[in-house]
Amino acid sequence: xxxxxxxxxxxxxxxxxxxxxxxxxxxxxxxxxxxxxxxxxxxxxxxxxxxxxxxxxxxxxxxxxxxxxxxxxxxxxxxxxxxxxxxxxxxxxxxxxxxxxxxxxxxxxxxxxxxxxxxxxxxxxxxxxxxxxxxxxxxxxxxxxxxxxxxxxxxxxxxxxxxxxxxxxxxxxxxxxxxxxxxxxxxxxxxxxxxxxxxxxxxxxxxxxxxxxxxxxxxxxxxxxxxxxxxxxxxxxxxxxxxxxxxxxxxxxxxxxxxxxxxxxxxxxxxxxxxxxxxxxxxxxxxxxxxxxxxxxxxxxxxxxxxxxxxxxxxxxxxxxxxxxxxxxxxxxxxxxxxxxxxxxxxxxxxxxxxxxxxxxxxxxxxxxxxxxxxxxxxxxxxxxxxxxxxxxxxxxxxxxxxxxxxxxxxxxxxxxxxxxxxxxxxxxxxxxxxxxxxxxxxxxxxxxxxxxxxxxxxxxxxxxxxxxxxxxxxxxxxxxxxxxxxxxxxxxxxxxxxxxxxxxxxxxxxxxxxxxxxxxxxxxxxxxxxxxxxxxxxxxxxxxxxxxxxxxxxxxxx
Amino acid sequence: xxxxxxxxxxxxxxxxxxxxxxxxxxxxxxxxxxxxxxxxxxxxxxxxxxxxxxxxxxxxxxxxxxxxxxxxxxxxxxxxxxxxxxxxxxx
Numbered sequence: 001x002x003x004x005x006x007x008x009x010x011x012x013x014x015x016x017x018x019x020x021x022x023x024x025x026x027x028x029x030x031x032x033x034x035x036x037x038x039x040x041x042x043x044x045x046x047x048x049x050x051x052x053x054x055x056x057x058x059x060x061x062x063x064x065x066x067x068x069x070x071x072x073x074x075x076x077x078x079x080x081x082x083x084x085x086x087x088x089x090x091x092x093x094x095x096x097x098x099x100x101x102x103x104x105x106x107x108x109x110x111x112x113x114x115x116x117x118x119x120x121x122x123x124x125x126x127x128x129x130x131x132x133x134x135x136x137x138x139x140x141x142x143x144x145x146x147x148x149x150x151x152x153x154x155x156x157x158x159x160x161x162x163x164x165x166x167x168x169x170x171x172x173x174x175x176x177x178x179x180x181x182x183x184x185x186x187x188x189x190x191x192x193x194x195x196x197x198x199x200x201x202x203x204x205x206x207x208x209x210x211x212x213x214x215x216x217x218x219x220x221x222x223x224x225x226x227x228x229x230x231x232x233x234x235x236x237x238x239x240x241x242x243x244x245x246x247x248x249x250x251x252x253x254x255x256x257x258x259x260x261x262x263x264x265x266x267x268x269x270x271x272x273x274x275x276x277x278x279x280x281x282x283x284x285x286x287x288x289x290x291x292x293x294x295x296x297x298x299x300x301x302x303x304x305x306x307x308x309x310x311x312x313x314x315x316x317x318x319x320x321x322x323x324x325x326x327x328x329x330x331x332x333x334x335x336x337x338x339x340x341x342x343x344x345x346x347x348x349x350x351x352x353x354x355x356x357x358x359x360x361x362x363x364x365x366x367x368x369x370x371x372x373x374x375x376x377x378x379x380x381x382x383x384x385x386x387x388x389x390x391x392x393x394x395x396x397x398x399x400x401x402x403x404x405x406x407x408x409x410x411x412x413x414x415x416x417x418x419x420x421x422x423x424x425x426x427x428x429x430x431x432x433x434x435x436x437x438x439x440x441x442x443x444x445x446x447x448x449x450x451x452x453x454x455x456x457x458x459x460x461x462x463x464x465x466x467x468x469x470x471x472x473x474x475x476x477x478x479x480x481x482x483x484x485x486x487x488x489x490x491x492x493x494x495x496x497x498x499x500x501x502x503x504x505x506x507x508x509x510x511x512x513x514x515x516x517x518x519x520x521x522x523x524x525x526x527x528x529x530x531x532x533x534x535x536x537x538x539x540x541x542x543x544x545x546x547x548x549x550x551x552x553x554x555x556x557x558x559x
Numbered sequence: 560x561x562x563x564x565x566x567x568x569x570x571x572x573x574x575x576x577x578x579x580x581x582x583x584x585x586x587x588x589x590x591x592x593x594x595x596x597x598x599x600x601x602x603x604x605x606x607x608x609x610x611x612x613x614x615x616x617x618x619x620x621x622x623x624x625x626x627x628x629x630x631x632x633x634x635x636x637x638x639x640x641x642x643x644x645x646x647x648x649x650x
Contacts, residue, residue, distance in 0.1 A: 072576050076607065079579045084586075085606035114612045121574050122611055129608070 010204025012223035013190035017241045020176040023149035025159035028134040035099035051139035056081035108133040162189040172196045177218035181208040184455025247519035259525040264506035285322030287508020288486040311374035319379030329387040353388020372406040385411040396429035415439035420468035423475035432482040437489035459542030460489035473503030493520035501533030565641040573615040577645045582607040588633040592625045
């Protein structure tokens with residue numbers, strides 16, 4: 001229906017403005033309780049056979065078009081739908097007097113439990129099996145097919161939330177934008193959308209009530225979702241986007257504001273296979289090199305020489321640029337065979353990050369030694385920092401050991417509110433600070449990062465979090481020492497503007513986010529960034545801060 | 560009933576693609592084929608779900624059994640599927 005214009009608001013997590021028709025990702029079917037058995041089991045069996053066939057054919061068809069990673073999953077799923085033992089099981093239950101949808105559900109659950117009890121890779125296949133069951137039951141109940149919609153034209157994908165299984169076959173050529181009712185800025189949806197370059201809005205309350213086929217505008221920067229938008233509204237939004245687009249193509253190289261002030265743009269690197277790709281990115285260096293991958297899934301710690309080789313590869317790739325290496329961030333949530341810690345009821349509040357060095361000092365010294373040797377003559381400007389530092393004494397201890405082992409620039413991550421509140425004291429020994437916004441937000445709002453409930457508490461726009469960033473950055477300015485932000489938050493272009501306004505000197509992010517952030521920064525002066533920061537801090541919560549800053553920055557561009 | 564022993568050559572085990580290929584090959588056979596681990600319950604080789612629940616890992620032994628005309632050839636063909644490393648073939 002060509003209905004009324006409705007404005008909804010969510011969290012923009014991947015920028016871009018598009019207009020398209022809605023295709024909904026249907027939720028899994030619910031088998032109604034107390035279904036009575038059919039009087040004609042043979043007819044039910046035939047219906048079920050047809051439903052299995054249809055699902056098998058659809059999955060087979062889809063696997064022919066899927067990206068290579070998804071082909072295996074989809075063709076295995078198609079084979080499951082064609083499984084003769086499964087079919088015999090279902091038909092037996094129907095003959096025993098079960099209604100067809102229940103028979104399907106029970107037979108699949110029995111196999112699912114077996115797979116789950118084996119665990120590992122097979123346990124993951126239980127989810128695939130459940131998906132098949134949902135599809136077959138939907139056919140039997142005459143409900144829309146769950147799973148990714150299939151349309152002739154590219155569409156706006158509307159879902160309550162997206163699971164990894166939903167996104168495995170998501171094709172950027174068919175999906176114009178993604179809008180979800182639930183999910184937060186760090187949800188799976190946000191990460192996938194950003195990596196595919198698809199505009200996306202999450203946590204958009206009321207969105208899922210919108211009907212299939214509705215024409216919809218999605219603004220992945222501001223989080224605006226508008227049904228049946230007027231032409232004026234479309235052209236106004238697209239105009240602003242065009243200005244930003246122009247900036248994306250116009251600017252390259254070091255990060256700078258429109259008045260020439262500098263904000264260093266760096267990338268996050270987390271695996272050795274990322275190194276080369278990151279090296280080709282248009283960035284000023286690495287702001288966060290995560291070293292956990294060197295230590296995970298092995299019986300003993302890597303030797304100094306083994307570590308040195310990996311660091312050397314990194315430093316040579318970034319010769320002439322800056323590289324910040326974060327020392328091992330182990331803890332009860334990422335257990336290592338050679339770092340034995342007592343079971344902790346709450347690993348996030350336990351012995352992790354730099355704290356493990358108190359119990360395993362040699363692990364840290366070996367790592368610093370390896371970094372120091374690799375740095376020698378590599379041409380890279382090598383900095384090191386410790387994760388999860390809470391006190392000035394810890395920062396000083398780390399800096400002392402790093403300096404002694406030949407690493408002149410040693411800093412601390414600010415992930416604990418105490419570290420931000422006492423940033424000035426941390427900086428009396430540390431050479432720089434780097435704010436890890438994901439953990440800082442979890443510890444500031446006392447909300448586990450791993451749970452999806454109440455995403456607004458972990459919204460990086462929360463003024464409480466920004467206040468701590470401000471305290472840290474100001475301490476850095478007074479001490480004349482750099483303060484950076486690494487973590488998901490630095491990749492949101494307008495939040496990057498706010499960080500610059502708060503006095504942050506570098507931003508480190510996934511390479512895919514660099515261009516958008518560089519472009520947005522280039523549009524404003526230092527004074528305008530400071531004003532944006534002031535606007536954000538004056539608000540009560542993350543949502544209103546984002547909105548107010550969005551409106552302020554739009555007004556700057558309009559002028 | 561003719562039986563034949565084979566060793567799982569796919570490094571991921573008889574999971575994922577190797578299991579799908581195995582079940583498809585069994586379904587294409589002219590005779591029903593049962594597969595089991597030594598000392599385990601035999602399952603229908605055409606059923607990918609049954610094959611997966613065997614949880615046969617790389618290097619493990621499996622016993623295939625079939626009866627009827629063409630059984631020997633069918634078994635030989637399936638052994639071939641089992642003893643190929645389908646991961647390597649992909650890489």
